[in-house]
Amino acid sequence: MEQKLQARLKRTTVKFWLLLIYIIAALVWWFISLQRQSTEMYNYQLNHLNTTINKDKNPVVYQEELRKVKEAYHSNTLKYGGEGIVFLGLIILGAAFVYSSMRQQKQVQDQQQNFMMAVTHELKTPIAISKLNLETLIKHQKLDEQKQRKLIQASLEETKRLDFLTNNILVSSQLEGKWYKMNKEDIDFSNLLQYRVNEFSQRFPDRSITSNIESGIDIEGDPLLLEILINNLIENALKYSEKDEAVAITLNRSEEEVSMKVIDEGPGIPEDERKKIYSKFYRIGNEATRKKKGTGLGLYLCRKIAKDHNADILMTNNNVKGSIFAVRFYL
Amino acid sequence: MEERAVNILLVEDEDNLHEALKLNLELENYQVTSAYDGNEAIKAVKNEYFDLIILDVMLPEVDGIAVAETIRISNNEVPILMLSAKNTSADKVLGLKKVRTIILPSLSIWKNC
Incomplete structure (x- = not known):
């Protein structure tokens, strides 16, 4: 049971990281391809400029056009660069949120696991002792009186312990479920x-x-x-x-x-x-x-x-x- | 013919359970040595010869599995019966594989006494 849970948790963690890496890789790839496209566009516009306007005859116009093309290229880079960063930030924020709630979940699970272990032990031990004592009394009926008393006393003690424990468990779940009606x-x-x-x-x-x-x-x-x-x-x-x-x-x-x-x-x-x-x-x-x-x-x-x-x-x-x-x- | 009493080491930390187990074993004419935690048990095994060890899994300080491992590492092949309140098959497999012992649900051995 425990191993199964552990394995599942491990798988989920691996999936989570793979997905996160994939998303970030896709984002980086998207940036690279846009950058590439933009560079291509820039080169094309540069070529176009070179063929339409003569650099030596019209230097002022040429410089002006060149400046415009360069500016457009830079502002494009800035635009999707900024978008990319915002996106990345959001993804990391989301991932951090998912991760922390995953960890919290695990902690709760661990504590519950501990509780189950403890309760199994705590419930079974007094039952086992009482049972053993009663069986002993039945099997050895010629036991001297002092030993018999001791066995009975111990069984009673264990029963009280069981009572205390079940009270704790019942009342805490009742208080939680708001079923318990306080009787002040x-x-x-x-x-x-x-x-x-x-x-x-x-x-x-x-x-x-x-x-x-x-x-x-x-x-x-x-x-x-x-x-x-x-x-x-x-x-x-x-x-x-x-x-x-x-x-x-x-x-x-x-x-x-x-x-x-x-x-x-x-x-x-x-x-x-x-x-x-x-x-x-x-x-x-x-x-x-x-x-x-x-x-x-x-x-x-x-x-x-x-x-x-x-x-x-x-x-x-x-x-x-x-x-x-x-x-x-x-x- | 002289017959030596069978010497058993009982390792159990719950006082009441310990007393009840001991009483039963003694009523069957076994000689019982008591240990209340893992370290005590390891010490006792080093100092004395036992025909059988009855070992609780959940013990303070050093748990039962670790005690059994320590005993096996020192090449001691004394039979060990382990008691576990949990009684899961995973525990039984662990007991058999790691330390060559049989894990019983608490107290089932008494049926055969």
Whole structure:
């Protein structure tokens, strides 16, 4: 599939360049032949002049006529020269436009390809694990209780992961297609956030997750979307930092805004990647040997949700090490 | 008669999958050595003898195909089973041609255990 696409793209590129070269060659040929024609005409007129007017008897008239013929010749050259240049300019402009849109197309295609690869992996892995665990439980029914529990727990965890992922995919396509009807209501954001943090602490008992949440902060919003926003930010913070690095979540209110921060001690994000991380399917690095798995939908979705809630997301460096994602809801 | 336990190197980066695979192999009385990424796997192969390597294709740092290539370059003909979530025929051909391994869809081997 990938090879086919690549081959097609290559063929298109070759065709594009051949066509462009042909057009420019035709233009040059057109110029040369016109020039030749014009020179012929000039020579013919010169001959005609020489036979009709005697150079020695009527030098003034002869010079005058000669000047006229020469002028006509030059103005002709100038005329189609200028036309040619304008034409060439237009062709190059058009070609540049086509070329840049071709490249853009390729980029989108690449990102989609990456997404497909990532999603295949992300969807199949939790299914495979759950399936294997269940099969193991059926096959080895005499397994000791602790091991059985562990298998069940792992399956449950994987199912939650699958749920999280499908939610991301569904909601982002729904938001895009404008099918999703936002259900805004007054919600206790402090409560919602605390609940999410507790769930993450349960899911990752060996990670240090601390929170400093001001209580009683109400905002107007869609609870499902806000949940997805929180989940994605915390999930990212945990995923992109090492197991012994802490993640902190804070929430507080000032006069004009409610600000939620997710702070990690991971590797941080390079300056030149910061704008791109919110693009759909965008992921830093190469898909095949990537350390962390994901779909490239998380931050794209976060930004979209934030926008719909009159909020923005700002990424800054953590003092020590890592990054801070701050979501500010304007009141 | 003394029978040596079959020694298997398991290379898989997903913790839960790794644990489940390991448990199953151990329940079948195989001896399992764990590696969680490509570099670890290459190191393990250099230090120890394995009867079989079970290798995931998508790995952090060095991918499974590269690991298998490295093993083959050092003239090691240990049987390798590769697991791929993608399970495409292009992958299978690549596996057979480049590194003389068989690529299986994740987990299909357990049917035969």
